[in-house]
Amino acid sequence: MPQLPAPEYPAEVRERLAADAKEIIGRYPDSRSALLPLLHLVQSEEGYVTRTGMRFCADMLELTTAEVTAVATFYTMYRRKPSGDYQVGVCTNTLCAVMGGDAIFSELKEHLGVGNGETTDDGKITLEHIECNAACDFAPVVMVNWEFFDNQTPESARQLVDDLRAGQTVEPTRGAPLCTFKETARMLAGFPDGRPGAVEATGGAGPASLIGLRLAKGESPHPRVVHPRGAAPQGESPGGHPSSHDAPQQTSASDPAHPAGPVTEEGE
Template identity: 65%
Template sequence: MTYDEQTLTSLRADADDVVARYPDPRSGLLPLLHLVQSVDGYVSSDGIRFCAERLGLTPAEVSAVATFYSQYKRHPNGAYTVGVCTNTLCAVMGGDAIFDELSEHLGVGHDETTEDGAITLERVECNAACDYAPVMMVNWEFFDNQTPESAKAVADDLRAGRPVAPTRGAAQVCTFKQMSRVLAGFPDGRADEGGIAGEPTLAGLRLARERGWTAPPPPPVDPPPVDPPLVEPVETPAVEPVETKGDPK
């Protein structure tokens, strides 16, 4: 491995912290992959070997996991991952147009990084924010009700190094490496920033209360069937064979 001694010492200490959370050390592989990603900016070959040696796995076993999940990057990632949801609802609400214009604006396609290393652009699957469609994510922070113009403005601010605040959630977007460390299980103390559901999410509940709507009562539940009593098996006495003499006629 090419980690310098200081980095390796820090990684080992953090890895010990991660592994101690689990009864079986190999259960710590997912957070360990986030940990090495927080150092290298992606899951490097050195990171693969570090995880394998720490957990007693083969590099092939670690690679199989790292290549299965899309949050683990196998090539250098930008300081910010900008993901545009192009799943069904976001797409019809403008997600496809946002991605296309942002791609042209940045000069990169899906899973490609700008030349300055600032942004990696992605198409992402549904992030359970359909009530705010179309949605864009920056390092998994929400940017709701986006347009091509607002998305490009966010990208320009990120590249210029200006502070960028998501629509809801944290007060400011963190870097990809910082996010990876949080996902490794090392809190940054910001979990409670802006954690309140917005009006679109609560609209159905508000209407139900205003109009007196309630859920129907659940149907009656039949009592569980009663198992029949166990019957002791009765032994059948053996029957002795009857011998016959002579030829049958």
């Protein structure tokens, strides 16, 4: 059976979205380049990309609905079904997973009674596991509408979603204040973030990511050999840089149980 044409937006909604769409399209020399932000725009209207939204994008850009659908279904940032006010993403890539991300994800699935990509009955939370968000310094990381909640535990993540469902004010670990998914989508479409404090908010790298920069600036102490058996050789105090690869060490120092001594220049 052929699919029925997608319904249109109500006249007042279409007029409002068309004004925003024309502003977005005007930023690009080729109108079809505006498709990604236009999909965010229609997502901000209903919380996901509907057939009506895709038809609207096609009409504004003089594309076929097939061309728009191909893009909307390719990128995971576009939702294809109703989703929650808060997209709660748990990083389950390697580092976050071994630091507790898998345990957090399992805890939230059980606590919320939903699976990956599913939404709670009250329409508040959509849970999903996400790919790396470049916050490995703060693993395990949970993101809510793409704002960071660092160094989480199953207990803290459970409290986080409970507070969101209860309408409590929740502050991200760093970055901009939290907003709804629809508000996030509108900002991704290219419109200003008018929330108080959002402009001044910064994320920033964590200590582990900044070690190399500090070393390059000469701000850290000189590297020290770290001996794996626990105690430093006589006369050398513990402490210093944590890496065992920053300076050479003799075989006898690295494995006291099998002293071989250093190799001399003559090969003796």
